[in-house]
Amino acid sequence: xxxxKDLRIKIGLKYCGGCxxxxxxxxxxxxIEERLQGTIEFVGPEGEDIAIVLAVEGCSTACADLTAFQGxxxxxxxxIEEAKGFIKEVKEREFR
Amino acid sequence: xxxxxxxxxxxxxxxxxxxxxxxxxxxxxDDPIIRPSMKAVxxxxxxxxxxxxxxxxxxxxxxxxxxxxxxxxxxQNTGDLVKKSKMGRLLGRETGCCFQRCVGMDAxxxxxxxxxxxxxxxxxxxxxxxxxxxxxxxEKDFTVDGAMTDPKxxxxxxxxxxxxxxxxxxVAEERKDGIxxxxxxxxxxxxxxxxxxxxMPTISMRAEDKDYAISFALPSDAEGITYIMGRQxxxxxxxxxxxxxxxxxxxxxHEALVVFEDVFVPWDRVFMYKEYxxxxxxxxxxxxxxxxxxxxxxxxxxxxxxxAQTAAEYNGVDKASHIRxxxxxxxxxxxxxxxxxxxxxxxGHKEPSGTYCVNILLANVHKHNVTRFPYEIARLAQDIAGxxxxxxPSERDLESPETGKxxxxxxxxxxxxxxxxxxxxxxxxxxxxxxxxxxNYLTExxxxxxxxxxxxxxxxxxxxxxxKQRAAKRLCGIEDL
Numbered sequence: 001x002x003x004x005k006d007l008r009i010k011i012g013l014k015y016c017g018g019c020x021x022x023x024x025x026x027x028x029x030x031x032i033e034e035r036l037q038g039t040i041e042f043v044g045p046e047g048e049d050i051a052i053v054l055a056v057e058g059c060s061t062a063c064a065d066l067t068a069f070q071g072x073x074x075x076x077x078x079x080i081e082e083a084k085g086f087i088k089e090v091k092e093r094e095f096r
Numbered sequence: 097x098x099x100x101x102x103x104x105x106x107x108x109x110x111x112x113x114x115x116x117x118x119x120x121x122x123x124x125x126d127d128p129i130i131r132p133s134m135k136a137v138x139x140x141x142x143x144x145x146x147x148x149x150x151x152x153x154x155x156x157x158x159x160x161x162x163x164x165x166x167x168x169x170x171x172q173n174t175g176d177l178v179k180k181s182k183m184g185r186l187l188g189r190e191t192g193c194c195f196q197r198c199v200g201m202d203a204x205x206x207x208x209x210x211x212x213x214x215x216x217x218x219x220x221x222x223x224x225x226x227x228x229x230x231x232x233x234x235e236k237d238f239t240v241d242g243a244m245t246d247p248k249x250x251x252x253x254x255x256x257x258x259x260x261x262x263x264x265x266x267v268a269e270e271r272k273d274g275i276x277x278x279x280x281x282x283x284x285x286x287x288x289x290x291x292x293x294x295x296m297p298t299i300s301m302r303a304e305d306k307d308y309a310i311s312f313a314l315p316s317d318a319e320g321i322t323y324i325m326g327r328q329x330x331x332x333x334x335x336x337x338x339x340x341x342x343x344x345x346x347x348x349x350h351e352a353l354v355v356f357e358d359v360f361v362p363w364d365r366v367f368m369y370k371e372y373x374x375x376x377x378x379x380x381x382x383x384x385x386x387x388x389x390x391x392x393x394x395x396x397x398x399x400x401x402x403x404a405q406t407a408a409e410y411n412g413v414d415k416a417s418h419i420r421x422x423x424x425x426x427x428x429x430x431x432x433x434x435x436x437x438x439x440x441x442x443x444g445h446k447e448p449s450g451t452y453c454v455n456i457l458l459a460n461v462h463k464h465n466v467t468r469f470p471y472e473i474a475r476l477a478q479d480i481a482g483x484x485x486x487x488x489p490s491e492r493d494l495e496s497p498e499t500g501k502x503x504x505x506x507x508x509x510x511x512x513x514x515x516x517x518x519x520x521x522x523x524x525x526x527x528x529x530x531x532x533x534x535x536n537y538l539t540e541x542x543x544x545x546x547x548x549x550x551x552x553x554x555x556x557x558x559x560x561x562x563x564k565q566r567a568a569k570r571l572c573g574i575e576d577l
Contacts, residue, residue, distance in 0.1 A: 017152025019182035020189075020398075020434075026148050044147065056148075063182075064151050065175075 008041040009090065012050035012072075014064055021058025028083050029056050035087050045069070054086065097154070097165050098237040099145060100138040106291065107134065111317045114288050114352075116325040124288050128334045130325070132348035136195045137239055137289045139187060139347070140167055152183045158450075159231050167197045168234040170208045171452040177441035181391040185434065188395020192528065194349035194536035196286025198389035200240025203294040204230060205451055206382035207311065207367050212449030214371050222367050223449070229313055229365065233292065241290035241316065243281035243354060244382060246298040255301065255308040264308045265295055265356060267370075274362040275369070277310065280355045285536075285544070287352040288323050290316045295356075297368075300376035309372035312361045320359035326351040330531040340491035340520055343527020349536045380554070384440075384456040386545040387463030391437035393470055396528070396537050397430035403524050404477040410518045411482060412510045422476045429469040436462030457558035464551040470541045474529040485522040486530075494519065 015025055032054075033042055043050060045068065053074045055064045060078050077083050098106065107125050114121040114130075121127050125134055144153040144165045155169040155176065156162070171177050180201070187195045208230070211222035233240060246255075249263030258264065265279030281295065294313045301309040314321065328350070333342045368374060405423055408414040440458035447453050478485065484507070493499045494516065508515045527533045542548065569576070 013147065015148040015151060017150070017179065017182055017186065018148050019152055019186045063178075 006041070008039060009051045009093075010043050010047060010049050011040050012045045012047055012053040012069070013042045014045040014053055014055045014066065014069070016055070016057045016062065016064035018058050023058070023079055025056045025058055028077070028080055029054075031080075032083050032087055036090055040090060052090075097144050097163065098141050100142040103138050103141045103237075103239070104134065107289065110291070112288055112323060113317075113321065114323045114325065121325075129331055130288060130350055132334065132344070132346065133193075133196065133286065133350040134289050136191045136193055136347040136349065137197055137286060139191055140165065140195055140197045140239075141237070143187070143190070149186065152179050152186060155179075157231075157234050159227060160234065162234070164234045165237050167201045167239070168204065168230075168237065169201070170205055170230065171444070172450070173452055174442055174444045177388070177444045177452055177454055178438060181388060181434075181437040181441045184389055184391030184437065185395040185398070188392035189398045190395070191347040192344050192396055192399040192524075193347045193533050194285055194392065194540065195347075196289055196349060197239050198392065199242035199285060199386060200238075200290065200292070200294065201242075202382055202385035202389055203240065203242030203244075203296060204233065205385050205453075206296070206378055207294070208451045209381055209447045209449050209453060210311075210374055210378045211367050212447075212451075213377065214368065214374050216448065217374075218371065220371075225364050226367050229367075236291070238291040239286070239289060240313075241284055241287045241293040241354075242382070242386075243284055243287075243293050243295045244298050244379070245282050245284075247280055247282050248298065254305055255299075256304045264298065264305075265310070266308045267310060268358055271360075274360055275310070275312070275366060276358050276360050277312070277356050278358055280353060282353050283326070283544075284323075284352050284354045285349060285540070287316070287354050288325070288350065292316055293321070293354065296378055296382060297375040299379060301372035303372060306370040306372045309368060309370055309375045310366070311368035311378065313365045313367070314359060314361060318359055320357045322355040322357065324353040324355070326353065328532040328535045330527070333531075338491045340494075340516075340523055343523040343525075343531050344533055348532050349540075351535070380456065381453060383546050383550070383554070384454050384459040387459040387466075387551070388437055388440050388454045390463050390466040390541065390545060391434070393466050393537065393541055394430055394434045394437065396533070397426070397433065397470065397473055400473060400477050400525065400528050400537070401426045401430060403521055403528070404480045406521045407477075407481045407518075407525060410510050410513045410521060413480075419480060422480055426473045426476050429473050433462070433465055433469055436465055457555065460551040460554040460558065463545055464548060464555070466541045467548040467551070470537050474534070474538060477525050478529055481522055481525045485526050488519060488522060491519070 053069045053072050055076045057078045075086055114124050143149040153166055154163050155166045157164045158172050207226050211226040215223045246264040249258045255264035262279045267275050268278040269276035293316050296311045297309050408419050413419050440454040440462055443455035444452045494503045504515050528537050
């Protein structure tokens with residue numbers, strides 16, 4: 001029996017609290033996940049083997065508490081355009 | 097942390113003595129008048145488990161290091177205070193009403209400061225007791241009613257001169273194992289949705305009033321506590337069934353008169369006992385925290401602005417310049433309120449106990465704005481909605497084969513919008529501006545956490561007038577600096 005290793009990149013998904021978000025953060029996270037299907041796996045911020053922490057912030061204040069992720073690679077998005085940029089970056093990283 | 101479902105089940109285990117419309121309410125949780133308010137509190141539990149809200153809704157206990165619901169947290173820095181304000185806006189917008197849980201959080205934080213300060217003065221053990229109680233509340237993830245407002249009787253008389261001594265909660269008997277208390281607390285928001293009640297004095301006390309200078313905690317179903325539910329405008333619409341006329345179909349608030357008839361309190365739940373000189377500090381710091389808590393009205397304001405814009409679009413008037421201007425004004429007022437609750441949090445300070453307290457002047461200024469701006473926002477919403485909001489027939493008339501066709505014909509406005517949707521949004525505005533939710537969006541904004549005059553007194557006390565005069569005199573050459 002062959003055991004296949006899950007090679008998907010683990011992305012630690014961290015939201016801000018969403019007090020007054022300027023867009024639907026959950027929908028944008030889903031958009032990213034769908035476009036990177038098979039490439040990434042979203043895990044909770046406490047997950048193991050996280051390659052990148054993605055902070056989905058509802059506005060430019062970007063107040064999510066990221067102190068638990070010091071020393072880790074962190075990307076912050078505050079809207080759909082930055083989400084597209086993140087998708088592009090991950091695809092390029094995968095291609096390399 | 098409890099889930100929303102666990103919270104509801106935990107309430108079913110309470111044996112509360114609740115009266116409404118002259119009768120004992122046997123099943124509080126499922127009562128159609130009360131249940132929407134329970135659902136609003138349940139939202140504070142639900143959101144704490146959602147990844148997209150946990151950053152605001154949860155915190156780390158400074159006692160145990162465990163993850164806890166923020167409503168049981170003691171503020172450890174100004175960031176915690178800011179998150180509290182943001183949590184208020186979030187929940188106000190999610191529920192469109194009062195979610196009732198802030199008052200217990202504010203009582204816990206005020207007591208964390210004052211118990212420490214009493215101990216420093218008298219060598220008592222209140223802070224140790226308080227921390228044990230706090231850990232219990234955090235561990236159980238309880239909802240706590242913070243009870244401050246006594247009925248007060250003749251307002252011109254202090255507690256000890258009242259013809260009826262029970263107009264302020266007081267010690268009726270001191271025992272070896274605790275105290276027996278008697279009196280009542282009025283206007284208690286969320287009282288029958290709470291597991292615990294924390295009682296605090298309602299005004300500054302003098303030596304003659306020391307029997308009234310007490311603070312303690314009790315289980316909400318302790319023997320001798322009776323709840324008498326307050327009415328809200330249009331409350332019995334909740335009994336009609338249907339899915340339109342109550343406006344907010346999901347959530348609501350409630351208030352109650354809470355009577356303490358010779359209730360026993362063990363010593364380990366007593367946090368102030370006759371230290372009358374600390375009653376003013378407890379009142380002021382609790383009030384400051386609670387005035388900050390009116391951040392929730394910004395969230396409810398978001399709902400009413402969204403409803404007004406939707407009504408304008410459904411009526412086909414959203415492009416009119418005067419409508420746009422009114423929407424701008426509503427947003428201006430609402431965001432000004434937000435400025436106040438964020439500012440008093442950002443400018444908070446550390447107390448000797450380690451707890452962070454809001455800037456008391458700015459918290460009072462914020463609440464003072466809250467006594468006014470929601471009224472203007474509501475007025476503008478009614479202006480935009482139009483008179484149909486209060487003359488519209490019922491949902492049953494819309495559904496009736498005899499009358500429904502006429503309502504469909506004559507209440508149809510924008511061609512793309514079903515008549516039913518237009519009626520729904522108008523009912524929501526009615527609910528917020530003169531129905532059940534107006535209790536919380538308007539009159540609670542006026543009197544909750546203290547009436548406007550209470551804030552004006554605090555503004556007078558807290559403003560540094562000498563420094564303002566010095567600045568003015570220096571610039572115009574007056575030399576008595």
